[in-house]
Amino acid sequence: MNAPSRRGLLRAGCLGGLAALGSGSARPARAAPVVPSLRRGISLWPWFSLTREFPPPSRDYGWPAFQTDRPVPTRDDLRRLRAAGFDFVRLPLDPGPFVALTGTNRLALRDELDRAVEAVRAADLALVLNVQANGATHVYNPDAFYGRRDAPLLGAYTAFVADLAGRYRRHGGLVLEPVNEPPQACGAAEWNAIQAGLFAAARAEAPTMPLLATGACGGMIAGLSALDPTTLERFAPLLYGFHFYEPYLFTHQGAPWMGEPVYRDLTGVPWPARSGTLDRTMAAVHGQMRRDTARSAAGSAEVEALTRRKLAEYFEGSPDRAWIDHYLDAVGAWARRHAIAPERIVMGEFGALRTDDRYHGAGRADRLAYLSDVRRSAEAHGFGWALWNLFDGFGLVDAATGRWDGELLAALGLGDPG
Numbered sequence: 001m002n003a004p005s006r007r008g009l010l011r012a013g014c015l016g017g018l019a020a021l022g023s024g025s026a027r028p029a030r031a032a033p034v035v036p037s038l039r040r041g042i043s044l045w046p047w048f049s050l051t052r053e054f055p056p057p058s059r060d061y062g063w064p065a066f067q068t069d070r071p072v073p074t075r076d077d078l079r080r081l082r083a084a085g086f087d088f089v090r091l092p093l094d095p096g097p098f099v100a101l102t103g104t105n106r107l108a109l110r111d112e113l114d115r116a117v118e119a120v121r122a123a124d125l126a127l128v129l130n131v132q133a134n135g136a137t138h139v140y141n142p143d144a145f146y147g148r149r150d151a152p153l154l155g156a157y158t159a160f161v162a163d164l165a166g167r168y169r170r171h172g173g174l175v176l177e178p179v180n181e182p183p184q185a186c187g188a189a190e191w192n193a194i195q196a197g198l199f200a201a202a203r204a205e206a207p208t209m210p211l212l213a214t215g216a217c218g219g220m221i222a223g224l225s226a227l228d229p230t231t232l233e234r235f236a237p238l239l240y241g242f243h244f245y246e247p248y249l250f251t252h253q254g255a256p257w258m259g260e261p262v263y264r265d266l267t268g269v270p271w272p273a274r275s276g277t278l279d280r281t282m283a284a285v286h287g288q289m290r291r292d293t294a295r296s297a298a299g300s301a302e303v304e305a306l307t308r309r310k311l312a313e314y315f316e317g318s319p320d321r322a323w324i325d326h327y328l329d330a331v332g333a334w335a336r337r338h339a340i341a342p343e344r345i346v347m348g349e350f351g352a353l354r355t356d357d358r359y360h361g362a363g364r365a366d367r368l369a370y371l372s373d374v375r376r377s378a379e380a381h382g383f384g385w386a387l388w389n390l391f392d393g394f395g396l397v398d399a400a401t402g403r404w405d406g407e408l409l410a411a412l413g414l415g416d417p418g
Contacts, residue, residue, distance in 0.1 A: 009259035033238045035210045036173045038346050040414065041088040041386030042396065046070045047116060048093045050108065050134065056138045063105055065097035071391040071399035080417035081390075084409055088126035090348060090386045091116065092180065095131050096140030099156050110167075117168065126173040128212060128348070128386070130383060131161060132180035142183055146194050151220040154194070155344040158201045166205030175239060177201060177348070186218040187226030191216040199235040204403035212239045212346065219243045219348070221327060225334045240340065241348040246327060249314050251370070254360040255393075256290075261303045262310055265289045269311070271352075271366040271373075272320035277412035278311055285311075288360060321373040328381050342382030350374050359393045364407075372411040380411075387412065 051069045052062035061212055098109055120127045133142045145157040161178045168174050168347075174259040178198040184191035199211055213232050215223030232238060245251045252258055253266040265336065268284025270276030285307055289300050317391070329348075335342055352370050353361030362370065370386070378385040391399045396408055 024030045028068050028283040038088045038384040040086050043090045043389045045092045059139045061097050083412040085416040089295040090128040092132035128175045130177040151277045161198050162201040169206035175210040182216045186217040186222045188216050210237045212241050214241050229338050243349040244287050247319050262307050267360040271370040273318045278315045310409050324377045346384040347378045351394040362396035368411040
């Protein structure tokens with residue numbers, strides 16, 4: 001899931017500047033790779049996301065580069081995650097400021113990231129360092145970084161990935177995930193070439209660091225199923241990841257950032273589908289539309305008709321735990337086809353928007369049931385998983401109150417961290 005708000009250097013200048021930030025030591029001799037077991041994880045957005053970029057035509061950021069009021073996990077939060085039973089965290093990292101800023105500001109960002117990596121490892125948590133470009137920015141976005149093979153900032157992005165690999169090559173328990181949710185079509189040869197180029201750059205700096213590969217199509221199951229891993233296995237050790245938010249009508253009900261008009265006023269969608277009815281959900285949607293004063297009457301009528309059609313499909317399909325199992329079966333079939341052990345596969349994101357003072361997302365009991373079903377299905381298939389997210393409307397912790405959701409932890413099969 002791309003976060004809201006992130007971000008240049010031209011290719012030639014960036015390659016030299018970023019390379020200079022590595023450790024400067026000679027290439028290490030290849031040693032036996034140590035691949036951490038990624039079983040139960042959680043994302044830590046927006047620790048290194050939510051930036052302070054200047055509006056167009058500027059290509060710069062303010063300082064500090066990240067919003068100072070964003071929620072950031074403390075060392076005690078990390079300790080509690082480990083005590084609850086999580087064994088890894090996934091840290092989304094917006095590359096924009098690291099590429100755009102220069103001099104002492106860039107070095108300060110590097111130091112900040114070093115401290116974050118040290119804090120995670122000190123809590124006995126493995127770390128997936130996920131480079132996550134933000135589509136909401138006007139310069140340093142996925143299209144400019146890796147949207148195509150001639151993307152204007154692909155060289156800068158590749159240099160940044162290589163620098164991360166070199167900087168953390170001796171850190172045990174760290175996996176580098178060079179891209180989040182690539183936008184290319186499923187099975188696109190262009191994405192295969194771009195991902196291979198990023199892996200080659202990382203391998204040149206870190207011969208044994210575990211890398212995490214993904215398919216195109218936004219990192220969805222269809223993208224992984226279309227990926228030919230034989231083109232990547234030369235970069236072993238490798239893990240493979242995918243994201244799972246299906247069905248979106250449930251997980252993203254009430255999400256204001258979704259582009260499709262259905263989602264903004266969508267509410268009352270049950271899980272599993274058989275626990276509710278179309279008429280009951282449409283009644284909830286009508287109530288939300290009446291409260292949505294930003295929509296015109298004509299616009300509401302059009303969206304209402306579309307919503308009814310989409311919800312009719314939802315209830316007809318009757319998604320439940322077996323429906324999730326069927327989805328994940330496709331990943332299992334792909335793994336067997338390519339002789340990839342299931343423990344090398346990670347469901348890197350899953351979640352559902354909650355209902356609180358800001359969002360009219362899934363009802364509490366339905367949300368907990370969904371998260372439990374997805375988690376159990378992933379474990380039954382032998383895949384690791386990472387919840388999206390520690391904070392925000394998908395989160396485990398209410399950033400405003402600091403309250404941890406014990407019932408959500410139980411739905412994930414985890415304990416009370418104390």
